[in-house]
Amino acid sequence: MNDDLSKILLDNLSDGVYYVDKDRNITYWNTTAEKITGYQKPEIIGHSCANNILRHMDVTGRELCENGCPLQLTLQDGEKREAFVFLHHKQGHRVSVHVRVAPLVDETGEIIGAVETFSENSKNLDMLKEIERLKNDAFRDPLLGIGNRRLAEIMFENHADKRDVLGMIFFDVDFFKEINDQHGHAIGDKTLVMISKSAISALRQSDLFFRWGGDEFLILLPNISREDLRAIAERINIFVERSFIMADNRRISTTISTSATFAAANETLASAIKRSDALMYKSKNDGRNKVTAD
Numbered sequence: 063m064n065d066d067l068s069k070i071l072l073d074n075l076s077d078g079v080y081y082v083d084k085d086r087n088i089t090y091w092n093t094t095a096e097k098i099t100g101y102q103k104p105e106i107i108g109h110s111c112a113n114n115i116l117r118h119m120d121v122t123g124r125e126l127c128e129n130g131c132p133l134q135l136t137l138q139d140g141e142k143r144e145a146f147v148f149l150h151h152k153q154g155h156r157v158s159v160h161v162r163v164a165p166l167v168d169e170t171g172e173i174i175g176a177v178e179t180f181s182e183n184s185k186n187l188d189m190l191k192e193i194e195r196l197k198n199d200a201f202r203d204p205l206l207g208i209g210n211r212r213l214a215e216i217m218f219e220n221h222a223d224k225r226d227v228l229g230m231i232f233f234d235v236d237f238f239k240e241i242n243d244q245h246g247h248a249i250g251d252k253t254l255v256m257i258s259k260s261a262i263s264a265l266r267q268s269d270l271f272f273r274w275g276g277d278e279f280l281i282l283l284p285n286i287s288r289e290d291l292r293a294i295a296e297r298i299n300i301f302v303e304r305s306f307i308m309a310d311n312r313r314i315s316t317t318i319s320t321s322a323t324f325a326a327a328n329e330t331l332a333s334a335i336k337r338s339d340a341l342m343y344k345s346k347n348d349g350r351n352k353v354t355a356d
Contacts, residue, residue: 077179078159081166084137084175086110098159098182100152117150118161123300132163136176140165146183148263154252154307155259158183183263203273205251206258214272214280218331221284229283229291231298232338233320236350238277241316249309253316260305264297280335288324288355295322295353303351317351319343 069090072079078095080088091106099116109115111133118126126132132143143163148156159180166175201213209217221228235241235257242250254277261279262271270282281298283291299320306315321341325334337356345352 075179077181079177079179080106080111081177082111082133082137082175084173086133086137089175095180098157098180099149105152115150117304118147119150119156119301119304120145120147121297123297123304125304132161133176133178136163136165137173140167140173148301149180150305151259153259154256154305156263156301156305157259158263206255206273208258208262209270209272211272211274214270214274214282215331217270217272217282218325218334221282222325222328226284227286228325229286229322230325230334230338231281231283231291231295231320231322232274232335232342233279233298233318234342234346235277236317236319236346238316241314245309245314249307249314252307252309253314256305256307257302257316257318260301261298264294264301266294269294274335280338291322291324292353292355295320295355299351299353319345319350320353321345322353322355 072090073093075092075094078098079090079092080095081090082088087108087110088106091101091103096102101115106115111127118131120126120130124130126147132145135141136143142165144161146158146160148158151157159182161178161180163176163178165173166177168174201209201216203210218228235254238250238253241253258271258273258279261281265271265281266283268284272280272282274280283294286294299318303315303317306313308314319342321338321344323334323338323341341354341356345354348354
């Protein structure tokens with residue numbers, strides 16, 4: 063099979079594919095990789111994958127390019143690997159992907175590079191499809207595509223009627239006014255998009271995500287344990303902290319202050335939000351970029 067035909071086939075795969083040489087410089091980048099990451103071929107070819115581009119991160123927030131990169135390990139020992147990681151999208155947010163890595167060898171068996179394929183996590187695709195469904199709906203936030211306050215009120219009542227165990231995560235963006243004042247509202251909007259998409263990557267398929275208003279967000283988490291509620295809240299904080307956008311060659315990032323609690327039996331949403339808001343402000347008063355749970 064000639065090289066041109068091989069590239070046509072690779073470009074039509076549903077998975078992202080890229081090749082690297084022994085120094086982790088990217089030598090091939092297919093069309094699906096462009097779609098998943100937002101990075102076009104000219105921005106990627108010739109650059110090291112470890113050079114602040116994909117910045118793979120594990121579920122704990124550990125930067126794998128610095129420690130534990132599956133690609134680097136395969137280049138060292140020739141073993142195939144796969145992992146679930148969160149890559150950095152060009153727009154700043156984190157994307158959950160399943161990666162598979164295999165070595166590339168020459169005629170003598172010497173490792174000369176590696177190939178990585180990656181696909182979006184189906185859990186997040188389901189959530190994004192639901193957001194897409196809301197796009198022409200009165201319950202959609204027009205900027206972010208997620209549910210708005212009205213939908214949050216309806217979904218809270220639905221779960222209250224079923225008497226579900228209902229966890230709640232409420233967060234506010236730290237220093238968001240300063241971002242708007244210093245960089246303009248267009249960058250402020252891009253920052254909110256980055257934050258919402260990074261948060262989606264940290265959620266379960268059953269979790270419900272809403273823009274409560276301004277730079278405040280609410281997540282309803284049905285049938286969740288106290289330990290898992292805390293873990294997801296911490297994960298969201300880490301994912302947002304590790305996300306960034308570039309504007310005029312400047313890196314813009316922020317953090318969030320977060321609360322985690324459970325809706326009490328027969329509690330109204332107004333009461334639960336008041337309590338969540340108080341816990342969130344404790345996170346701010348304790349230094350921001352924190353989770354406070356009751």
